[in-house]
Amino acid sequence: DVPDEIKNFKFEGDNFWVPEIRALCDDIEQDVTWQYEESVCITYIQQFQLVKVEVVSTNPGLVVYRDIFTKKQVDDYLLLLETKTLETQQVLTENGSEYYSNVRRANGTSVLQDEGPAAISIVRTVQAMIPTIDFKVAENIVALSYEVGGHYGIHHDYLEYDSEEDWDQYTKELGNRFGTLIMVFKTAEKGGATVFPALGSTVRSNAGDAFFWFNVLGNTNIDDYTEHGGCPIYAGNKIISTFWVRMNDQPILDKVMSPSSIAYEYLVPGKV
Numbered sequence: 001d002v003p004d005e006i007k008n009f010k011f012e013g014d015n016f017w018v019p020e021i022r023a024l025c026d027d028i029e030q031d032v033t034w035q036y037e038e039s040v041c042i043t044y045i046q047q048f049q050l051v052k053v054e055v056v057s058t059n060p061g062l063v064v065y066r067d068i069f070t071k072k073q074v075d076d077y078l079l080l081l082e083t084k085t086l087e088t089q090q091v092l093t094e095n096g097s098e099y100y101s102n103v104r105r106a107n108g109t110s111v112l113q114d115e116g117p118a119a120i121s122i123v124r125t126v127q128a129m130i131p132t133i134d135f136k137v138a139e140n141i142v143a144l145s146y147e148v149g150g151h152y153g154i155h156h157d158y159l160e161y162d163s164e165e166d167w168d169q170y171t172k173e174l175g176n177r178f179g180t181l182i183m184v185f186k187t188a189e190k191g192g193a194t195v196f197p198a199l200g201s202t203v204r205s206n207a208g209d210a211f212f213w214f215n216v217l218g219n220t221n222i223d224d225y226t227e228h229g230g231c232p233i234y235a236g237n238k239i240i241s242t243f244w245v246r247m248n249d250q251p252i253l254d255k256v257m258s259p260s261s262i263a264y265e266y267l268v269p270g271k272v
């Protein structure tokens, strides 16, 4: 059961949230993930390291890689962010222009994949431990910091444009957003999970975890089931970084057998 002060908590942009989804964010009992018979935790060895995978959704695949980063990697990356200015985040409209919106309240900045040893180290780990995705085909990393009242309303990461003329540079060169990896460096004391309403699931991660899902179906059209949002923060500070992986030449797309959603097996080496 959710305490009243959380249920009734007011924040800028709370109009973007409906009570059912807030409940999925805040009430662990609402989360159907653990009621699925197929809910599994699996492990594999990659480069002599044990990778622990929690399968949150089998199809479409949504998996958490637990403790993928060491404490040193997390601390070094947080130190890197302290040297950078995190700006109030804008939101991209369909025609590519940016504006401030209450749909997302967070501060952020972009981090280059090779921006010093801390960034290089996390990118190297991600690529080594999740070899089925090509992380070179990706945008710059976006670091996000949410304070109390911060949130990111339900959205798709896949970019929908009215016409090809509106495509951003990444879409022109690398294709649309194939999948998303969220890397977790600090969790809020209360709130701040990542909710997937259409899957009935909420990812509650810890610093050092990362999680991945597909934004597209096997035919590269948008997968409506992986819409998601960053739940409101009630106490503390959440720091994550988003790695948007683009479509072109992703090895998985040579392998998928069906135009429906892409299953979790494609995120585990040797499964497909």
Ligand SMILES: O=C(O)CCC(=O)C(=O)O
Pocket (backbone or CB within 6 Å): 152, 157, 180, 192, 193, 194, 195, 228, 229, 230, 231, 240, 242
């Ligand atoms: O804050 C979150 O948990 C979600 C962030 C997100 O959806 C994004 O960066 O695209």
Ligand SMILES: [Fe+2]
Pocket (backbone or CB within 6 Å): 155, 156, 157, 180, 228
């Ligand atoms: Fe997102």
